[in-house]
Amino acid sequence: MQTSETEMDIFQAILARRSVRSYTRQRVTHKAIMALLTGAARAPAVLHEEPCAFVIIQDRELLQNLSDHIRPLLSSLPETYDEVNIEAWHHPDFNLFFDAGTLIIICTRSTASFAEANCWLAAENLILAACGMNLGTCIIGAALPAMKTLELKPRFGIPDQFEAVVPIVLGWPRGETRRVPRKAPVIVNMIPSLLD
Template sequence: MDILECINSKRSIRAYTDEIIPEETLNNIIKLGTKASTGSGQEPWGFVVIQDKDEIDSLSEITKKYLLENMEKYPYLNQYESWLTNPRFSVFNHANTLLIIYGNTESHWHVYDCSLAAGNIMLAAHSMGIGTCWIGFAEHTLNTKEFKGKYNVPEQYELVCPMSIGYMKAKLAPPNRKKPIIFNK
């Protein structure tokens, strides 16, 4: 798949097969992510990969519980309350792989650089028939001192992108987007 076809057809995927992504494939996708542009050559990214379905399911339940108990902090999530109370809903889309990108806050550009790496990862994965979805619900859970300690994430690294990733159950139609707003025209 050429790059233009990849960009034009990439969608957020929320339904995956049970097939496990091989370690070599994941490492290649991450390596492609690190080819992203980086401010001042800092390369401030670090990664955690979880492929334990029970761990991922547990993190989903912890996230749902936390969000429901703290909805006043996240008013923009009120529209998803019925999802969060649904016992069948998985924050991580029932994926068997979770890829988490952290940025070293010692770099002023860590959020930008890690977001660019996430974009590369999403496009590289899509070109291989692997779907991804950035998981905004997990912003708190995966950035706690306890979680970061369990996975050896240094203190100065902050969560940038939690991503479910897996082989797509179905190929979706290309996305439809609004016409870009160009302010000076």
């Protein structure tokens, strides 16, 4: 499926992808979202069991309100997520969803083994497809515990029988996104060794 003139091949997208934390106000169209969900739904899935399900929120005000509600609960976070340090998270203006216009929550209602793995594989398809369309994404793991609470789950529009697994913000990147240095793959063994 041709999605745009600037479409990248898959390996270019893998190398170009980074977590985007600053977005323009430009809306992501319904058509683009549907293309991304189609890509997500093609990910490997255990025994074609229960497919992942998606909640899509395109309401900046609601996301800001939810962020304001969740932020004070975030005392046990890791010290940093990339360049976003822990002090920034507690600043009154800090938006956990980076003021992105779209939040996609990948959910499951299955308790089968690997049901969550299905969602993560779908997430990677979605993230890479978005990158190929020059859209930015960032996984918002910090919001996940709140999405599972009885109080906030309905405010995120997650039906009772579903559980959130991967929250991803989506939007048009504002400016360049710095590349985070990544380590080389660690090979602990190779049989037979390529060196022989």
